[in-house]
Amino acid sequence: MRRWFWWLAAALAVVLAGVVAGVVVLRDGEEPVVQATPTGPALGVFLSTSPSDVERFGDWLGRDVDYVIDFSMRRTWDDIAEPDYWLETWQDTGYRMVYGLAMLPEDEKLDVSLAAGAQGRYNRYFRQLAENLVAHGQGDAILRLGWEFNLGAWRWHPGDAEDFTGYWRQVVTTMRAVPGAQNLEFDWNVSNGGSRYDSTRFYPGDDYVDYVGVDVYDISWSKGTYPYPAECDAACRLKRQKAAWNSTMNAKFGLAFWSAFARSRGKPLTLPEWGLWDRPDGHGGGDDPYFVERMHDFITDPANNVAYQAYFEFDVGASGDHRLSQMTESGTIFKQLFG
Incomplete structure (x- = not known):
């Protein structure tokens, strides 16, 4: 007994x-x-508009991918409002979609501005996009509206806070009002780092934001980091990688800052893009297992409240390469930690 x-x-x-x-x-x-x-935050990946590539990535990793990152064409308003190929490709794939959504088209012939958006002049395009998302079964998508707005290269890089925040509120209010779109979520998404541009001035308010997102890459221009000097051995590389991570984490607007900011707003933190970077100019760490380990520590730390994270598994050509498949030491560590 x-x-x-x-x-x-x-x-x-x-x-x-x-x-x-x-x-x-x-x-x-x-x-x-x-x-x-798998435990920890939901896992995502960017691999261009290709469900088969995402499936192969999951096979390589030994686990299913939860979220998929993608970007629509954005030259014209039609590209933004009716991204049919984009939506049809991901329809019924079962992934939670996270879309980079342009605030303004990139065609320089078009006379557009954040100020006009704040007046509601572009609402019809975002209403149409919301209707298209619902029609393609993606009414629960996460939208990275004006992603990385703190980088000067984007047309929606703001100078005036009222224009940016007013426009953001117009878009969110318009899209949420579309029948079936009540589950759309909005990720207020900055690029990590820096010490001068205070992105918090452009926070549109808690009622209009579901997540605070941060894009993080293994890059640095700080002294004693990258590029690696000639004849830099393993110990030399690790020392510089540690210095670069310290900058990534503890810069004025580094990861520690954004974790605290998200917590102060009562919002989950996200990492919609993160990755290694083998750059032609040498300012990336290349094959850097230390960066992968530290990112894993950050992602799985409950204090950071990371809702989802996505690796940027892509070769960006002349700008460099992020692919784990081309950085074998880091790829092995990534599989051990995230697989």
Whole structure:
């Protein structure tokens, strides 16, 4: 009798552990089997507009991808409002979509401005986009509206806070009002780092933001970081990688700052793009397992409240390469930590 009691207690312990750490699979005539499931924030990836590439990435990693990052064409208003190829490609794939959404088209012949957007003059385009998202079964998409607005290269890089925040509120209010679009979410998404441009001046308000997002890459121009000097051995590289990470984390507007800012607003933090960077100018860490380890520590730390994170698995040509498949040491560590 006592032996039966202890066997039952042990079986219950396995089942309870499975509820916390995995999935319990019961087969006729066999002991309960616990299959481990990934823990931590949802995993995403950017691999261009290609479901098959995302599936191959999941096969390589040994786990399913939860979220997919993509960007629509954005030369004209039609590109922004009716990205049919984009929406049709991802329809019924089962991924939670995270879309980079341009605030203004890039065609320089078009006379557009954030100020006009704040007056509601472009609302019809975003209403049309919301209708298209719903029609393609993506009414729960996450929209990175005006992503990385703190970088001067984007047409929606703001100087006037009222224009940017007013326009943001117009877009969010317009899209949320579309029937079936009530589950759309908006990610207020900056690029990490720097010490002069205070992006918080352009925060549109808690009622219009669902996530605070930060894009993070292994790059640095700080003294003692990158480029690696000639004849830099393993110890030399690690020293510079650690210095670069310190800048990534502790710059005035580094990761530590954004984690605290998101917490102060009561919003989850996201990492819609992060990655290694092998750059032609040498200001990236290249194959840097230390960066992957530190990012994993940051992502899985409950204090940072990361809702989702996505690796930028892409070759950007003349600007460099982010692909883990081309950085074998980092790829191995990434699989061990995130697979």
